[in-house]
Amino acid sequence: MNTLKYKRPKGTRDIIPEEFELREVLLEKIKKSIRAYGYKFIITPTFEHTELFIRSIGDSTDIVEKEMYTFHDKKGRSYTLRPEGTAPVIRAFLENSIMPPAKLAYIMNMFRAERPQKGRYREFWQVGVEAIGIKDPLIDAEVIEMGYSILKELGAEKLVVLINSIGSIEERQAYKSALLDYLNEKEQDGTLELCNDCKRRKNRNPLRILDCKIDGPKLKDAPKLKEFLSNESLKYFEEIKSYLDKWKVNYREEPRLVRGLDYYNHTAFEIVSEKIGVEDTLLGGGRYDSLVEDLGGPATPAVGWALGLERIINYFYQIPRISGPFYFVATVNEFSKGYAIGLLKKIREWKIPSDMTYEPKSLKAQMKIADRLNAVKAVIVGEDEIKLQKVRVRDLETGKEVLVPEKDLVKIYEEEMARRKGKEVL
RNA sequence: GUGAGAGUAGCUCAACUGGCAGAGCGCUGGACUGUGGCUCCAGUGGUUGGGGGUUCGAGUCCCCUCUCUCACCCCA
Structure with a gap:
């Protein structure tokens, strides 16, 4: 059995007929729902210029630092298999002169060189939506509610939306330095010893230290992100929540929720299922108001999310027995x-x-x-x-x-x- | 990148402290020559992931290596 000459590359999957049929059914449902919210589907190339991802995702993120499949063509140009969908979709939005407000959706495979485990692969499929050119709490709320109902329709149980506002980029920056000051001070007077992971996080994404299982509890008196948000940011966040209340979305404010990609600001959210032991994220997203401009377009706010298809299938479906020829x-x-x-x-x-x-x-x-x-x-x-x-x-x-x-x-x-x-x- | 577990027939798994590699399912055929599933009978199955070592003897013990799985990190 293990004498097989060729096996699939680590972290990739074969979708055999039984699963193929299941996916067809799920994807049809998903497409129908997404279209009902006014989105149009697009497909972007499997690979892009490497620079696109470095610029958008951020050069010190895990994805860019160690998870990209990058290769060079004969002329030495650097390309990367897309690790996520937002940057390519925004690039396509600009390149094809699509006019805002635009609601774009995609179902595409993504590639990240991570160590595979349950619900996590090196090639995986994401369903994503991007609402481009609209800045109003109503659209943030609608985007969240859409993700929530789609997951519900797909049979995901015990869903909770975790939501947070990480403020504008400036507000977050101010908070970041305040947090770092606090950490350095505590470390210097010897009242705090960070774990190895958190030592790394300090440089990369200090906000995440608050969420660390080891160090998090020690930081009860650390400055709070919320204290650094402007009234305007807070009001925006409050309005989103009031819509969610109205639509009876089950959400929980999660002050420590941050996203791993640099382009997010203000609204950040994840949808998890409490049915799953390890709280794996089924869907994640947020607002990114500067990305379009960063990629060379006019200043254009946007908000979106992506959900992992394999996670849905892994956690909520059995691979069915399919019928043969009629x-x-x-x-x-x-x-x-x-x-x-x-x-x-x-x-x-x-x-x-x-x-x-x-x-x-x-x-x-x-x-x-x-x-x-x-x-x-x-x-x-x-x-x-x-x-x-x-x-x-x-x-x-x-x-x-x-x-x-x-x-x-x-x-x-x-x-x-x-x-x-x-x-x-x- | 870090940690843990597992690799034995096509599949799921046995094999006590080292002692002849097994079972069920599957597959092929028959009982039943124009009828599947159920039953019974017969047949088919292996370089025990790979390499080296210890031993009279290794699936079992030791070392190396490969692969897979799970968890951490991070993320969908």
């Missing part, structure tokens, strides 16, 4: 096989999933294969049937057989599909 054509001998080949061709012109055995096999063996493939009905063709100008249709679940003219195969198929509709529990 009709499995079985033949009695070489003579009827010739006839069956023509019949199969007709069934396929009707676009009904169907199959047969190609090598000669006994009828018994053919039936066995039909069963194993989980076919819905077997169509048995032998000399008797040909003589009568009919086919024998056996329901593989009930074992009931009917003798009908060929053209009835369409009717039987349609009736069965109609019967199943709505009952499809994936």
